Amino acid sequence: MKSDYPTPLATVDLVLLTLRDGVLSVALVRRDRPPFEGRLALPGGFVHVEEDEDLAATARRVLREKTGLVAPYLEQLYTFGGRNRDERGWSISVAYFALLPDIAPDPENGRAILEVDGLPHLPFDHSRIVEQAVARLRGKSSYSSLPVYLMPERFTLDDLQSVYERVLGQPLDRGSFRRQIDFQGFVEPVPGEFRRPEGGRGRPAQLYRLGAKRLKEFGRRMLA
Amino acid sequence: MKSDYPTPLATVDLVLLTLRDGVLSVALVRRDRPPFEGRLALPGGFVHVEEDEDLAATARRVLREKTGLVAPYLEQLYTFGGRNRDERGWSISVAYFALLPDIAPDPENGRAILEVDGLPHLPFDHSRIVEQAVARLRGKSSYSSLPVYLMPERFTLDDLQSVYERVLGQPLDRGSFRRQIDFQGFVEPVPGEFRRPEGGRGRPAQLYRLGAKRLKEFGRRMLA
DNA sequence: AAAATAGTGTCTGTCAGACAGTATGGA
């Protein structure tokens, strides 16, 4: 039995954040149907009531269908709903945000990776959604290990610090950062694995990987 | 033009949290129609696409219609959506949570105020929604002025500390608490207004009210 | 040895927790 009320459209939109050449960026796909056909926008899709068990399932399906990617971190961001955000009618978009290690643009399939700073205006209210996703990442990064999901398999502590600095937009003290990371223990050194500096000269750096704890909130704010 | 896909039901549910005799409690209303007719549940309602401008408008309308109350603080909590949460079909519930000063039960209109600890099982997935709202309040309270929205017009600093302690479920040091509150400055003393101790004996306490800043995040975690 | 990069040790200012002390009222 359905309700007597006309129901809004129900969609899920994804904000896929990644680090492209060390710069925080978002994955966009070219729309293959109206409205805004041919424009770059967040990957999204309708909830399929026959197919999807719940909203998280919709998010995973959309991610798979639109990009073929799998995100190590996927979190519900916020729900945008109103009369004027989509010309097709009153619509609800449940936005999810995901973090991925560096992913390549794929022009064949209409996928572009754009820096989040200086992003052009996007269709619908997608600009606002991206803004909110970035704000959430920045906010959580100052007191959690979230940014590790932007790292590749193996990385050095200086790599990790650099990612934190990029995400937070401010320099961090080397000693304090390492003290904190060591104390929290969500990454672990890989025994015997090192990486030589690019110039050749200099002490090789210990390589790290994600530990068992993975996502962790720090007890206190980690920095300013 | 509508979508080709069948759309899920779209509802908004409200978690109204309040302090009843100093105990964190939630407002529930008796359902006046199936499913679960006659049972206590979160006040909620369908999105009315003709009437409501956006989701926040739906939330405010439902609050008004179901309780006649106005909430000084209303925030989107999380969106629950899936096939089995409502027997009427695939449904989406955008949950909002609100904070209110002490409100009275209203059996005439089917409204009850129940303590959040030891709550009986609620219809749909409402128990989970309440849980999440309480978790959000607890989480934010340790580093923000959120609990002030649970306070009446006038209150003492000891009242405020007591509310923080109730919400966080742990005692706080008097000196540290006052230092922090004073530094943050989201409440202000009301000149010349004091409240005498209940027993009659003892120094009267300065009365405070919300200041201009109201909602504020602290720089650091306020306590363990 | 020099240079370059990785990693550690230590000082210090800040601040929350603890708690003792002062202030102000009624009985």
Add this chain to the structure above:
DNA sequence: TCCATACTGTCTGACAGACACTATTTT
């Protein structure tokens, strides 16, 4: 004066920021 409650001052341990120092590699 005593008691009860409200409020304040100060000591201290923990810790983040700063930064100098040691370590390890290639040239």
